[in-house]
Amino acid sequence: MSISQRQLALLLVAPGLALVAALFLYPLSFSLISAFTRPQGGISLDAFRKAWELYSSDMLFTVVIVLASCLFTGLAAIIIAGTLTLGENRWIVGTLKALYRWPLFIPFIVAAQCMRTFLAKNGLMNNSFVAMGLMEPLQAVSFLDWRGIIATFVWKQTPFVALLLAGALAALDRATLEAGRNLGATRLRVLVELALPQVMPQLLVALVLSFVTMLSVLSVPMMVAGSQPTMLTVDMAFRINAYGDYATANALGVVTYLLSAGAAIIYLKRGMAKEGAT
Amino acid sequence: MMRLASSLRAALAAFLLAVFAFVLIGPLVNLALWSVAERWYTPYKLPVIYGTRYWEQVFRPTGDAMASLGTSVWIAVLTVIVALTLSIPAGYALARLKLPVRALFMILFLLPQAFPSVAIYINVARVFYQLGINGTVFAVVLVHAAHGLVYSVWIAAAAFGAVDKDLELAARNIGASPLRTFFSVTLPLAAPGIIASGIFVFLESLDEFTGTFFVGVPQVTTLPLLLYNAAMGGNYQVASITALILLVPSVLFMLFIERFLRADVLAKVGA
Numbered sequence: 157m158s159i160s161q162r163q164l165a166l167l168l169v170a171p172g173l174a175l176v177a178a179l180f181l182y183p184l185s186f187s188l189i190s191a192f193t194r195p196q197g198g199i200s201l202d203a204f205r206k207a208w209e210l211y212s213s214d215m216l217f218t219v220v221i222v223l224a225s226c227l228f229t230g231l232a233a234i235i236i237a238g239t240l241t242l243g244e245n246r247w248i249v250g251t252l253k254a255l256y257r258w259p260l261f262i263p264f265i266v267a268a269q270c271m272r273t274f275l276a277k278n279g280l281m282n283n284s285f286v287a288m289g290l291m292e293p294l295q296a297v298s299f300l301d302w303r304g305i306i307a308t309f310v311w312k313q314t315p316f317v318a319l320l321l322a323g324a325l326a327a328l329d330r331a332t333l334e335a336g337r338n339l340g341a342t343r344l345r346v347l348v349e350l351a352l353p354q355v356m357p358q359l360l361v362a363l364v365l366s367f368v369t370m371l372s373v374l375s376v377p378m379m380v381a382g383s384q385p386t387m388l389t390v391d392m393a394f395r396i397n398a399y400g401d402y403a404t405a406n407a408l409g410v411v412t413y414l415l416s417a418g419a420a421i422i423y424l425k426r427g428m429a430k431e432g433a434t
Numbered sequence: 435m436m437r438l439a440s441s442l443r444a445a446l447a448a449f450l451l452a453v454f455a456f457v458l459i460g461p462l463v464n465l466a467l468w469s470v471a472e473r474w475y476t477p478y479k480l481p482v483i484y485g486t487r488y489w490e491q492v493f494r495p496t497g498d499a500m501a502s503l504g505t506s507v508w509i510a511v512l513t514v515i516v517a518l519t520l521s522i523p524a525g526y527a528l529a530r531l532k533l534p535v536r537a538l539f540m541i542l543f544l545l546p547q548a549f550p551s552v553a554i555y556i557n558v559a560r561v562f563y564q565l566g567i568n569g570t571v572f573a574v575v576l577v578h579a580a581h582g583l584v585y586s587v588w589i590a591a592a593a594f595g596a597v598d599k600d601l602e603l604a605a606r607n608i609g610a611s612p613l614r615t616f617f618s619v620t621l622p623l624a625a626p627g628i629i630a631s632g633i634f635v636f637l638e639s640l641d642e643f644t645g646t647f648f649v650g651v652p653q654v655t656t657l658p659l660l661l662y663n664a665a666m667g668g669n670y671q672v673a674s675i676t677a678l679i680l681l682v683p684s685v686l687f688m689l690f691i692e693r694f695l696r697a698d699v700l701a702k703v704g705a
Contacts, residue, residue: 161531161532162531162532162533162534164527164531165527165531165532165533166527166533168523168524168526168527168531169523169524169527169528169533169539171519171520171523171524172520172521172523172524172543172583172587173524173539173542173543175520175576175579175580175583176542176543176545176546176580176583178580179546179558179576179577179580180545180546180549180554180580181545182561183554183555183557183558183560183561184549184554184557186557186560186561187553187554187556187557190557245444245447248444248447248448248451251451251455252451252454255454255455255458255459256454256458257688258458258459258462258685258688259458260684260688261637261684261685261687261688262681262684262685263640263641263643263658263680263684264641264643265641265643265658265661265662265677265680266465266641266661266677266680266681266684267461268665269465269661269665269673269674269677270461270462270464270465270677271461272665273461273464273465273468273670273674274460274461274464274465278476278477279464280460280461280463280464280467281460283479283480284456284460286479287479293477311457311458311461368547368548368549368550371550372549372550372551372552372644373644374552374643374644374647375643375644375658375662378662378666379662379665379666389550389552389644392552392553392556393552393556393647393648396556396559396648402556402557402560405553405556406553406556406557408553409550409552409553409554409556410553412550412552412553413549413550413553415550416548416549416550420548
């Protein structure tokens with residue numbers, strides 16, 4: 157054997173890394189350079205100024221939508237995972253378990269198409285409410301705006317977060333939870349005060365991953381909501397396809413990097429803490 | 435009193451479960467209804483005329499949908515081949531060999547998934563355009579493979595990590611070469627995890643929209659792009675049928691993933 161194990165290892169990893177470098181690191185640096193320079197050359201923040209002038213409301217819109225979606229996803233996942241772990245009615249737990257994972261691997265674009273029909277003014281949701289007598293036909297409104305985007309994100313991401321959370325809850329020491337119940341705490345209190353603090357790291361990681369995912373999705377805001385206001389992903393696509401304006405599009409891209417960097421710091425801190433512990 | 439309270443609680447729980455089921459299943463039912471609605475307009479709450487006309491249109495051998503399905507499956511198969519070719523050696527090195535800054539390598543493979551991808555794809559498209567490969571299947575496969583690599587590498591590393599080292603040592607002791615040990619002991623034992631990662635990559639590629647939207651247009655029309663075009667063109671029937679075609683593998687995978695990914699492998703993913 158003429159090469160060391162370390163060289164062999166690097167040799168085996170190299171082709172994969174080359175692909176990541178060519179299709180991620182290189183375009184990433186491309187986007188940073190394009191955002192921070194003038195077309196003629198020289199460093200400038202012009203692209204950011206233009207991006208802010210044109211799209212400051214969409215930046216706010218994006219942040220609000222993604223945060224709200226994460227919040228609702230987290231709440232729904234806690235309710236589902238909590239019921240799965242602490243539920244006592246076997247029939248209800250079984251039904252919930254069979255149901256909640258369905259959207260897990262459904263592509264965003266399919267979820268968007270589902271919601272486009274379901275949440276429309278004459279969609280199945282409004283029609284069902286009218287048929288049940290909960291609403292007059294004239295009161296029906298379309299939800300295909302920011303509410304539709306949030307609904308689609310929550311619908312699609314909740315199973316993922318709930319799955320990770322339920323896994324973490326199932327791994328907890330049952331005895332502590334039983335002890336809490338025996339001391340007379342309600343199940344809600346056991347969940348909120350005993351169980352959740354122990355699985356907070358897993359919940360946070362799942363929500364951070366969902367946060368970045370939602371910032372990357374192009375199909376949902378394009379298909380579910382109308383043109384204005386919209387999310388930064390749609391603005392980027394528009395800048396490129398309509399004007400070939402890479403500078404502004406890349407400046408918007410840098411804004412999305414910064415947003416997800418904030419979330420990723422939480423994720424990495426968690427990773428470091430785990431590395432340190434083991 | 436106690437019995438009344440507990441049956442009230444059960445009724446409330448059942449009610450909440452029904453609401454949950456409605457929210458969860460409703461959008462899928464609406465999709466299914468649109469796929470068989472030949473005519474559906476207000477004020478009718480359900481389709482006026484049901485029929486399979488649009489299914490026949492979609493599944494006509496010469497139709498756009500069959501061509502898109504073919505393109506999608508072909509791209510997904512090529513993506514799996516590329517991803518596994520790169521990730522089997524990488525996964526083995528990450529799991530078994532002494533690698534400096536291993537954690538950094540793991541994170542490098544994660545990066546394409548951890549960044550908002552639209553800004554990356556527009557620049558990939560720009561680079562590919564300069565190279566003259568924009569709008570080719572090859573370009574789309576590269577983008578899908580880079581995106582799926584985190585799954586295939588991480589799961590392959592976990593699968594190799596879960597293989598019992600003693601079995602490899604036993605093979606070495608009775609005289610097998612390192613390469614023979616790998617191909618006749620390690621790889622077969624890690625195969626279920628690697629197959630699972632391949633299915634994962636296949637599905638990711640089948641469902642991928644954003645990258646194809648920037649890199650594949652206008653020549654490469656995969657199913658998600660066909661769905662998008664049909665939906666934006668107002669053809670709800672074709673959009674819904676395409677969505678249903680994409681739904682089938684996703685749901686099957688959700689139901690069977692636990693068979694492929696054993697708990698001991700799953701616990702090691704990303705570790």
